[in-house]
Amino acid sequence: xxxxxxxxxxxxxxxxxxxxxxxxxxxxxxxxxxxxxxxxxxxxxxxxxxxxxxxxxxxxxxxxxxxxxxxxxxxxxxxxxxxxxxxxxxxxxxxxxxxxxxxxxxxxxxxxxxxxxxxxxxxxxxxxxxxxxxxxxxxxxxxxxxxxxxxxxxxxxxxxxxxxxxxxxxxxxxxxxxxxxxxxxxxxxxxxxxxxxxxxxxxxxxxxxxxxxxxxxxxxxxxxxxxxxxxxxxxxxxxxxxxxxxxxxxxxxxxxxxxxxxxxxxxxxxxxxxxxxxxxxxxxxxxxxxxxxxxxxxxxxxxxxxxxxxxxxxxxxxxxxxxxxxxxxxxxxxxxxxxxxxxxxxxxxxxxxxxxxxxxxxxxxxxxxxxxxxxxxxxxxxxxxxxxxxxxxxxxxxxxxxxxxxxxxxxxxxxxxxxxxxxxxxxxxxxxxxxxxxxxxxxxxxxxxxxxxxxxxxxxxxxxxxxxxxxxxxxxxxxxxxxxxxxxxx
Amino acid sequence: xxxxxxxxxxxxxxxxxxxxxxxxxxxxxxxxxxxxxxxxxxxxxxxxxxxxxxxxxxxxxxxxxxxxxxxxxxxxxxxxxxxxxxxxxxxxxxxxxxxxxxxxxxxxxxxxxxxxxxxxxxxxxxxxxxxxxxxxxxxxxxxxxxxxxxxxxxxxxxxxxxxxxxxxxxxxxxxxxxxxxxxxxxxxxxxxxxxxxxxxxxxxxxxxxxxxxxxxxxxxxxxxxxxxxxxxxxxxxxxxxxxxxxxxxxxxxxxxxxxxxxxxxxxxxxxxxxxxxxxxxxxxxxxxxxxxxxxxxxxxxxxxxxxxxxxxxxxxxxxxxxxxxxxxxxxxxxxxxxxxxxxxxxxxxxxxxxxxxxxxxxxxxxxxxxxxxxxxxxxxxxxxxxxxxxxxxxxxxxxxxxxxxxxxxxxxxxxxxxxxxxxxxxxxxxxxxxxxxxxxxx
Numbered sequence: 001x002x003x004x005x006x007x008x009x010x011x012x013x014x015x016x017x018x019x020x021x022x023x024x025x026x027x028x029x030x031x032x033x034x035x036x037x038x039x040x041x042x043x044x045x046x047x048x049x050x051x052x053x054x055x056x057x058x059x060x061x062x063x064x065x066x067x068x069x070x071x072x073x074x075x076x077x078x079x080x081x082x083x084x085x086x087x088x089x090x091x092x093x094x095x096x097x098x099x100x101x102x103x104x105x106x107x108x109x110x111x112x113x114x115x116x117x118x119x120x121x122x123x124x125x126x127x128x129x130x131x132x133x134x135x136x137x138x139x140x141x142x143x144x145x146x147x148x149x150x151x152x153x154x155x156x157x158x159x160x161x162x163x164x165x166x167x168x169x170x171x172x173x174x175x176x177x178x179x180x181x182x183x184x185x186x187x188x189x190x191x192x193x194x195x196x197x198x199x200x201x202x203x204x205x206x207x208x209x210x211x212x213x214x215x216x217x218x219x220x221x222x223x224x225x226x227x228x229x230x231x232x233x234x235x236x237x238x239x240x241x242x243x244x245x246x247x248x249x250x251x252x253x254x255x256x257x258x259x260x261x262x263x264x265x266x267x268x269x270x271x272x273x274x275x276x277x278x279x280x281x282x283x284x285x286x287x288x289x290x291x292x293x294x295x296x297x298x299x300x301x302x303x304x305x306x307x308x309x310x311x312x313x314x315x316x317x318x319x320x321x322x323x324x325x326x327x328x329x330x331x332x333x334x335x336x337x338x339x340x341x342x343x344x345x346x347x348x349x350x351x352x353x354x355x356x357x358x359x360x361x362x363x364x365x366x367x368x369x370x371x372x373x374x375x376x377x378x379x380x381x382x383x384x385x386x387x388x389x390x391x392x393x394x395x396x397x398x399x400x401x402x403x404x405x406x407x408x409x410x411x412x413x414x415x416x417x418x419x420x421x422x423x424x425x426x427x428x429x430x431x432x433x434x435x436x437x438x439x440x441x442x443x444x445x446x447x448x449x450x451x452x453x454x455x456x457x458x459x460x461x462x463x464x465x466x467x468x469x470x471x472x473x474x475x476x477x478x479x480x481x482x483x484x485x486x487x488x489x490x
Numbered sequence: 491x492x493x494x495x496x497x498x499x500x501x502x503x504x505x506x507x508x509x510x511x512x513x514x515x516x517x518x519x520x521x522x523x524x525x526x527x528x529x530x531x532x533x534x535x536x537x538x539x540x541x542x543x544x545x546x547x548x549x550x551x552x553x554x555x556x557x558x559x560x561x562x563x564x565x566x567x568x569x570x571x572x573x574x575x576x577x578x579x580x581x582x583x584x585x586x587x588x589x590x591x592x593x594x595x596x597x598x599x600x601x602x603x604x605x606x607x608x609x610x611x612x613x614x615x616x617x618x619x620x621x622x623x624x625x626x627x628x629x630x631x632x633x634x635x636x637x638x639x640x641x642x643x644x645x646x647x648x649x650x651x652x653x654x655x656x657x658x659x660x661x662x663x664x665x666x667x668x669x670x671x672x673x674x675x676x677x678x679x680x681x682x683x684x685x686x687x688x689x690x691x692x693x694x695x696x697x698x699x700x701x702x703x704x705x706x707x708x709x710x711x712x713x714x715x716x717x718x719x720x721x722x723x724x725x726x727x728x729x730x731x732x733x734x735x736x737x738x739x740x741x742x743x744x745x746x747x748x749x750x751x752x753x754x755x756x757x758x759x760x761x762x763x764x765x766x767x768x769x770x771x772x773x774x775x776x777x778x779x780x781x782x783x784x785x786x787x788x789x790x791x792x793x794x795x796x797x798x799x800x801x802x803x804x805x806x807x808x809x810x811x812x813x814x815x816x817x818x819x820x821x822x823x824x825x826x827x828x829x830x831x832x833x834x835x836x837x838x839x840x841x842x843x844x845x846x847x848x849x850x851x852x853x854x855x856x857x858x859x860x861x862x863x864x865x866x867x868x869x870x871x872x873x874x875x876x877x878x879x880x881x882x883x884x885x886x887x888x889x890x891x892x893x894x895x896x897x898x899x900x901x902x903x904x905x906x907x908x909x910x911x912x913x914x915x916x917x918x919x920x921x922x923x924x925x926x927x928x929x930x931x932x
Contacts, residue, residue: 067775194823198737204729205738208750208797211790215761218768277531284528301535304542306918308851310885311546311907314892318900319545351538358535382517384524405756412758414854415885419892439760439854446767446858464764468757475756 006059006165010172014051017176021047021183028184038190046189049196050179055172062164070160074153078145092146099150100157102131118151219468222461229455230254235462241425241436243445243456254459256466258425262435266346266421267410269431273350275403278357283387285358286365298359305355309415316340316348316420328432336432340422343431349416353406360405364398364482365391397481404478408471414439438463546907552650553905556686556701557641559613559675563590564634565624573621580617584609587620595678608668613639640688641681643701643898645672649683652897689905694866694887700898703891705906707866711781711881712850712913714870718785718877719792719849724842726789727796728831734797735804736826755794762791763855771859779860779880787859788849795845803837804830836928843921847914853885863890884910 022044029035036043075093106112112130124144183189227235230252238255281301285294321339328336328343336343368391376386392399422434423444445460452458505511510518565586573582588609609616616639624631644664647653658666675681692704730747738744766787770776776783807830815825856862866882882890884906891903 064774190821194821197823198733201729201733201737204726205733205747207726207730207790207793208747208754211754211765211793212750214769215757215765218765218773219761222768277534280528280531281535284525284532288525288528297532297536300539301532304535304539306847306914307542308853308885308910308914310851310853310888310892311542311911313853314888314903314907315542315545317892318549318904319541351542354535354538382521384521385517387524408756412760414758414760415889418854419889439758442760442764443854443857446764447860447862452772461764461768464761468761471756471758472753475753479752 002161002165006168007056009169010052010055010059013169013172013176014048014055017047017051017179018044020176021180024180024183025185025187025189035185037186037188038193042189042193043183043187045193046187047176047179047183049193051172051176053196054175055168058171059164059168062160062167066157066160066164070153070156073156074149077149077152095146096149096153099131099146100154103127103150103154104158106131118155215468219461219465222458223465225453226455226458226462229458235459239427241441243459252456254455256438256463258427259436259438259441259463260466261427262342262417262421262425263411263437263439265342265431265435266349266417266437267407269342269346270349270353270410271403271407273347274353274357274406277350278354278406279361279399281354282358282361282365283391286362287383287387287391298362301355301358303355304351305359307352309352309413312348312352313415313419316344316416320344320348321420324432335430338422338434340420340434341432342421342435345417345421346431348420349410349413352413352416353409356409357402357406360402361395361399364395364402367398368394397484401478401482404474404481408474408478411474412439412467412471414443418443438467442467546904546911549901550904550906550908552646552652553689553901553908554686555646555650555683556688557645557649558682558684559637559639559641559680560682561591561594561637561639561680562634563587563620563637565620565631567631570624570631579621583617583620587616594680595674608665608671611664611668612641612645612672638684640701643901645681646701646901647898648672650901652901689902690909693868694863694882694890697894697896700896700902703899703902705884705887705902705909707869708863708882708884708887709909710869710876711784711861711866712883714781714876714881715785715788715883716846716850718782719788719846720842722785722789723792723796723845724838727793727800727842727845728838730793731797731800731804732826732831735801736822736830751794751797754790755798759791759852760854760858762787763858765790766855766859777878777880779862779865779882780878781861781881781883782877783859784856784861784883785877787855788852791852791855792845792849795848796842799841799844800834800838803834803841806837807833833930836924836930840921840925840929843917843924847917847921850913850917851885851910853889856883856886857889861886863887884913 022040025036025043026033026040033040071093074096078092078096103112112127116127116130124147127147235254235256237257238253239257240253240255241258242253244252285298289297317339321341321344324341324344324347325336325339326332328334330336372390372394373386376390377383381389417437417440421436421440423436423440424434425436425441426433428435442460442463445457445463448456569586573579573586576582591609619639620637623635623637642664644653648664648669653664655666655669658664658669672681688702689704691706692702693707694704695702730751734744734747738747766783770783770786771778776786811829811833812825815829816822820828860880861882863882863886865880866887870876870879870881888903888906888910891899891906
């Protein structure tokens with residue numbers, strides 16, 4: 001674990017810097033704390049930061065950049081002829097990396113002589129056997145080209161590691177020295193330290209932006225890759241979803257429409273369950289319920305929102321599905337083939353969304369000014385008439401926003417549909433048929449055996465992109481409506 | 491207005507205050523109806539909660555018990571030597587065992603016929619267990635040893651009602667005649683129900699061994715993930731909230747951050763899984779199925795939740811505290827870190843625990859980065875290995891069990907859910923206690 005030691009070394013140097021910086025500042029003030037611009041600890045922290053930041057930054061940049069550099073130089077060593085038919089440079093490079101790791105591990109456990117590991121003229125068979133003896137995974141036969149490339153890879157990365165350690169430690173020491181030079185009584189240490197803390201705070205806050213950027217980039221690049229392999233018109237307008245499982249692909253039909261239909265159908269069922277129940281519950285809780293009832297019923301309902309979705313998924317698969325089959329299945333009405341169906345998933349998802357709809361609408365109904373209710377009561381309206389004719393119209397935009405947020409949750413929900421909705425993609429009107437959704441297919445395409453570069457795996461990113469755009473649109477629209485409504489009453 | 495004449499000369503309908511007329515009755519009825527709808531909605535919601543709770547408990551409890559055969563058994567030195575000479579040693583041990591069992595049952599006056607195959611169906615390959623015991627403890631030879639042998643999961647199913655005589659179809663796993671034997675053994679007091687420690691401490695077993703499946707390894711996986719989430723999301727979340735709440739100027743960048751946080755809070759969790767797969771595994775080449783990667787993904791997912799709750803608790807600290815600190819010469823940074831943050835801490839911790847609880851129950855992103863259940867085959871070798879060795883997490887383990895074809899795994903899935911919910915309950919109770927104890931109303 002040399003990386004950990006390097007990191008600890010940097011921290012140790014910085015810690016020593018802290019003590020020295022603090023002492024130096026105090027010395028320059030002849031031990032009188034009142035002559036210092038800042039508290040002594042700020043002088044120490046100043047040195048600490050100046051030592052730590054360049055060292056750690058160099059470490060991170062080097063760690064990120066080194067693989068790219070070595071990959072591109074080693075990749076250039078492999079001639080076009082060494083790449084077998086049906087393979088590509090990426091696969092050969094993966095083999096090279098694996099071999100290099102294997103050599104490293106074999107030397108580390110002492111199973112291989114380090115001279116043999118770096119000898120470019122070594123017998124390939126001997127090296128392979130030695131690797132196998134050392135318990136390293138050797139997938140295919142190592143060719144001499146791969147071996148030489150792997151040795152070069154290993155030598156370069158080991159050398160890179162050494163250069164990196166030297167550079168990082170050097171930068172840390174230089175930073176500490178620079179910080180120490182500044183440590184005298186007139187130096188405005190607090191301003192510098194607080195400035196760096198603020199930079200840290202900004203960086204933490206910006207992670208949200210980087211996350212979004214990361215999501216968009218990872219979706220966009222892989223989606224574009226998918227559209228190079230598969231025509232986008234077939235993806236967006238294809239009426240059939242039938243991925244081939246051979247791995248190499250070619251005959252797959254990857255149309256998104258059946259998946260979108262399943263997603264919308266299940267979401268509509270879920271909303272049909274959750275919106276009336278949630279809305280009526282919210283109206284009762286905010287307008288009728290005594291404080292005591294409200295204080296018990298509201299948290300109890302919200303338990304439903306705190307239960308993990310995997311629990312709902314299992315509930316759909318093992319409890320609700322068989323129950324529905326016993327009523328609508330072969331022995332009952334004969335509409336249902338198996339326990340997994342749109343109705344099963346939709347119903348359970350609806351249960352999950354009840355507290356979501358009810359607490360959002362509860363907040364919105366409570367935000368309607370009391371004066372409007374009082375006015376209505378003053379004209380002789382009953383409570384229900386007030387709710388129906390005054391409160392609800394006033395709260396309507398907010399409630400629509402809440403329903404849209406619930407819809408976006410329903411569209412993005414995964415575990416319930418993976419377990420409860422079935423795996424067959426079909427365009428059917430029967431809510432008792434098994435259907436599948438965008439999210440369920442993302443899971444199945446990325447957890448299967450498909451080769452990562454095949455359209456069968458890459459389609460998951462295009463599906464993810466569609467899902468992301470869809471939910472983002474709904475969220476932005478919903479938040480816009482909610483915000484606009486709030487402005488009216490505040 | 492009072493001067494206005496009644497336009498029509500038709501006599502006005504007389505209305506009495508003491509009697510309710512038809513129209514009022516109708517309005518009152520509609521009022522009562524509306525109220526009943528509201529009450530009904532709440533009752534339906536609570537009904538679903540009760541159904542969910544009972545089905546979890548009813549289906550999950552069997553996972554915690556298992557049927558064991560507790561039997562005193564003596565193997566003499568001669569029998570041991572004879573069995574070791576055989577080609578099929580396991581079979582030889584089994585034959586000795588069956589002889590002893592038959593003898594014991596006849597002594598107790600129980601008549602039941604069974605053969606090698608039946609014993610194997612009920613108890614698995616016990617010959618192996620016996621041989622393992624005696625080769626390891628040769629000193630036990632000739633002495634009476636108390637063996638506790640776990641019965642197969644079908645026998646468990648028979649005792650908790652999943653398998654009944656009416657529904658049983660003879661298979662290579664269990665036959666109708668075996669149930670007679672099971673009843674006989676049960677009457678003789680040899681088959682007992684015991685607490686299933688394997689389920690608590692074990693790791694995932696193969697697809698054909700539901701009895702040996704345990705959730706312990708994936709609890710450890712979840713623990714390491716939560717450690718990563720806690721260590722990363724608490725400082726980052728607090729730092730981001732402090733910046734946004736106390737320092738951020740009104741500008742484009744701040745707006746952008748705010749919009750991003752509120753949007754990330756509503757991005758489906760599976761999209762975070764795709765992010766983790768593409769960025770952490772494809773791009774940064776971090777190890778697949780590692781709790782470290784799972785923790786990173788869940789950190790990004792929980793950050794918005796933690797930031798939103800932290801900002802709320804920072805906002806609830808009254809400005810007078812800040813003004814007082816600034817007034818005695820503290821810098822803005824000192825006012826925040828020395829005064830506002832400690833006062834907001836209970837609220838922040840409550841929000842963090844709730845965020846962690848949410849992360850603990852998340853499944854979908856973990857499946858995409860390879861933390862599926864069958865990876866959890868054992869405990870990690872050491873503390874640092876716990877972060878990078880392939881492992882699963884509780885919800886992913888439950889999903890794997892639920893997706894298996896063997897019905898016996900469903901018990902395990904429900905039992906896993908009970909364990910998961912117990913963890914969540916504990917976390918939420920801690921959050922509630924923190925809030926009750928330390929939250930200050932200004």
